[in-house]
Amino acid sequence: MQAAFRTLSHWYMKSEFVTFKCDMNEGKDTDWKYKINKDGREFLAYNFYMDYRLEINSTSQGGEYQCFGRRKSSRYTKISNTVSITVLEDKPIKPRATLTARTTIIPVGGSVTLTCSVQSSDGWKYEWFRRTQTTSEVQIRDQQNRDIRVSEGGIYSCRGTRGNPVYYTDRSDDVNIEKTFSNKVVVKQQPNWPQIFRGETITLTCEVEEGGETTEWEYEWRGPRTPTQWTHNNDVTFRVSESSSGDYMCKSRRRDDSYSSTEWSEAFTLSASTSKPRATLRAQRSIIPAGGSVTLSCSVEGSAGWKFDWFRRDSVSSKAQLMRGNEANRGISVSQGGLYHCRGGRGDPVYYTEDSAAVTIQKQVRNRITVKLQHSWSQIFTGETITVRCEIQGGEGKVWKYEWTAPNTNSPPTSSEYRISRVSVSHSGDYRCRGKLQQ
Missing domain, CATH: 2.60.40.10 (Immunoglobulins)
Structure with a gap:
């Protein structure tokens, strides 16, 4: 009896799978070794598995498949019937609309133009859709043109339609449009010192000035030491370092509408001094x-x-x-x-x-100080030795350091006595002293 070679189908699309089953119709399945040929050439070498699963990923996998069986205990071989596999091309891709915007930021009091298109085809009309993170999607009515002008922030998408019955393209990718409020914002520093030093702690505040809409705000920062995500806090506090120097800007948006915001503030420039000041x-x-x-x-x-x-x-x-x-x-x-x-x-x-x-x-202390000659001689002769004494009245029992001013001396003593050996004419003059109380 001829070996049987079977599949579930003979027509396959890409990314599908085909399973071959090789049945020798003789003895036990485990008595045989199996191989598969494609278009007369070996496709799968001999092995012990009678089933083989093939993933279809190319049209070149189509062809004539045949299996061979060989007994393990002998050279006896059987050949199966031929199975024809055809791989079909993928189904035509449904067109997708493309949504483009000249700009994604609506200026104060203005609008932006959105364009919907379907590449390489004609005769389309267009449907437009808008939603926000907090509201469900709605279709913009009576807007079948490929260009529309919008003055409201949100998430926009579109699709093309044509024919009767109507044929729809796939929906375009979303485009986020933001509306700009007229309120101005400004960055302020607290404390407002003209010079900031590394190691100090400062606070930058984002303030929304009056003149536009009054609402509840949240804030976004742009700068070297600020968070980049939206936050309900309008200030940031940090310890200044060398990396803190640079420009800081902020903007605000309504808490209930994430697609409406102010413009960025003017840049606030922080310049941190790297050296610590000295008093x-x-x-x-x-x-x-x-x-x-x-x-x-x-x-x-x-x-x-x-x-x-x-x-x-x-x-x-x-x-x-x-x-x-x-x-x-x-x-x-x-x-x-x-x-x-x-x-x-x-x-x-x-x-x-x-x-x-x-x-x-x-x-200075109130103690009275006098200078006296140790010997009360009325006349001093050249070559004699004399001693001048500094006396501080009321300073008894205290430790003093003495300072002398005298003629013809470069190193006056610091004690209470000024001794001169071998007096000469150059020693004539005034002798004064003062006492410095030692702590």
Whole structure:
């Protein structure tokens, strides 16, 4: 008996499948090995499967198919009948309308032109459709022309129609049209300081000015450090870095209509200074008169909005103590000697400048000071040794550092005694001293 070769059909379209079944009509199916020829040539080599599934993806797969069977235990071979497979071309593609727009933004008080077309064919009329994200689709009535003008934002599409009964093309792709409101928007900075430093925190606000429609708005930002999606918040707060410098713009749209918006605001340019500012401390004078005071002034050049912290320490090696903090006034009066410095702070969270350089303030005391010669000689001769003493009345028990002014000396002593060995004529003159109280 001849081997049987079967399929479900002899006519196939592209992307369909055909299954060949090779039946030897003798013995068990597992007694055989199978192969398939196409148009007299081997298509599938011998294997143990009597069924073979073929995906149709080309017209060249059409032809005459035949199967062969060979027993495993011998060289005995059987040949099947021939099966003819025909692959049909795809069905004609239904035309699709194409929707184009000269611009997708409707200017204030204006409109835009939409054009619908069907390529390489004539005789079409057109149907137009509009919807939004919150409203269902409606057909625009009495608009069969290929061009229409629209003044309302939304999602537009079209299709072509012709003949009787009417034949419809596939719907065009959607085109989003946005309407521009007359309201103007502006970007403002808070705090509104003329100079911003890296590390400070600022807020940019998108404000919708009056003059157009009054509505509930949402906002979109364009800039180096701003979100690109629509948000209900009209401000963005960030810590300034080098990458923050650049232009910032915003626009607004109605919350209930995502296809209507204002124009972009004018660019707000942020230029962040990369170097941290340093406070500068100046003193009215460096010596506090007895019973008086000295005015100190702290400033930060080229910027505004600062408050000031004031520090004092007794000596270079001692720890600075905060005297006053968050002072709005840039000047203070001090009546105590020491080493002073200041710094500026502004914003929330507070941004601090570098500390100023330290300024030394000395305080004069009311103690009376006299200079006496150790020996009350009325006449001094060349070659003698003398000692001049500095006495501070009322300063007993305190530690003083002495400063001398005297003729013919380059390195006066810092102690209370000025000793001169081998006096010469050049040592004649006035001798003065003052005491500096050691802390």
